[in-house]
């Protein structure tokens with residue numbers, strides 16, 4: 023079994039470069055299915071397992087996808103098949119994002135129903151309501167969603183009960199090839215929505231208002247391939263910022279875009295962390311003593327749920343009582359039990375967790391329960407006394423590239439091993455060199 027082994031106590035120092043955003047690249051790759059001519063080139067693509075999964079989905083749908091390091095080329099000009107089986111959707115829920123493009127491009131799509139996952143039940147009603155409002159007939163049965171339309175989808179006025187990121191993206195993509203105007207009200211405002219809108223517009227779409235609460239899309243006859251560079255990953259950036267703060271370190275997080283992480287910056291500053299905006303990123307200097315703060319996750323520009331578990335790790339080291347309230351997903355506290363194995367004093371009360379800090383964190387064997395929990399447990403290990411072993415690394419690999427190598431380059435005592443066969447120092451140096459760190 024693979025594990026990451028962390029020996030806590032080292033201060034992180036130096037600079038780390040963030041990758042292109044996982045949550046931006048997945049919808050952009052799905053959107054490339056809308057181009058009936060040309061080859062799209064997508065740049066700054068992180069080589070993550072989720073990216074490989076969505077590429078497999080596209081290949082299964084008869085698109086041609088080629089990788090060249092951080093660049094992906096997609097040719098979706100051939101006739102597309104319309105079915106995405108469960109094996110892909112089970113691996114990664116974002117596979118469901120092909121439904122909108124397929125429906126708009128071919129008039130029909132059959133995509134396996136995404137189930138719940140470790141962070142909540144995650145229904146898809148808002149996606150489906152949107153497609154129905156645009157004239158699609160949607161049937162759910164035998165574990166599949168089947169959507170079809172005779173002729174083309176038509177524009178519609180769609181109000182979302184909750185600003186769902188995925189539903190906003192799926193509807194935006196479908197509406198780009200619909201007849202007439204679609205207006206999505208109470209839509210998601212995340213930077214990844216803006217990145218997708220930019221890509222769609224580069225493909226010849228007419229999308230306005232992305233980043234605000236109302237998006238207007240004038241459907242066009244057809245879309246062509248485009249050349250697009252993915253935005254930097256704000257969650258990876260935030261994860262390294264928290265890692266720097268917890269080790270009382272001094273780290274420049276290169277590629278971090280301050281306006282994408284303003285809620286995180288505000289909370290870190292409230293905790294006593296020094297944040298300096300530099301030309302090519304954000305410098306984080308951890309204080310000797312961290313102050314407790316309260317956090318409530320919210321849709322963007324609120325505090326991101328994808329940073330909740332990493333912040334929990336940091337608050338475990340803060341003086342005083344903090345309250346973390348999760349409003350986006352109903353069950354995103356699976357990591358609490360794992361933190362408790364590290365001597366954390368945490369109490370779950372409904373949708374909140376009370377953190378009584380500072381905890382005397384101790385190394386332990388812990389299992390990642392989801393992608394961000396994996397990073398959070400490793401971060402806690404950086405501050406814990408003794409050795410922390412983190413298993414279930416398949417979660418980590420969905421969203422972080424070379425995570426342990428990047429931390430090692432900043433001075434962490436960390437290695438990734440298979441069944442305790444520890445990587446010899448010379449091999450570790452070679453890995454760092456290979457990863458260009």
Ligand SMILES: CC(=O)N[C@H]1[C@@H](OP(=O)(O)OP(=O)(O)OC[C@H]2O[C@@H](n3ccc(=O)[nH]c3=O)[C@H](O)[C@@H]2O)O[C@H](CO)[C@@H](O)[C@@H]1O
Pocket residue numbers: 044045046048115116142143144145146147148149150184185186187188189210214321327328350351352
């Ligand atoms: C690949 C990707 O970009 N994933 C991100 C995306 O997930 P995802 O797009 O799945 O998240 P959503 O914004 O859709 O979900 C937010 C909330 O809305 C609910 N909901 C959603 C759709 C729906 O039809 N009905 C419904 O009730 C969900 O159950 C959840 O409670 O945004 C989340 C919220 O910022 C992030 O945590 C994920 O990292």
Ligand SMILES: C=C(OP(=O)(O)O)C(=O)O
Pocket residue numbers: 045114115116141328393394421
């Ligand atoms: C929850 C996440 O991703 P997904 O929506 O793909 O599960 C995440 O990136 O933290």
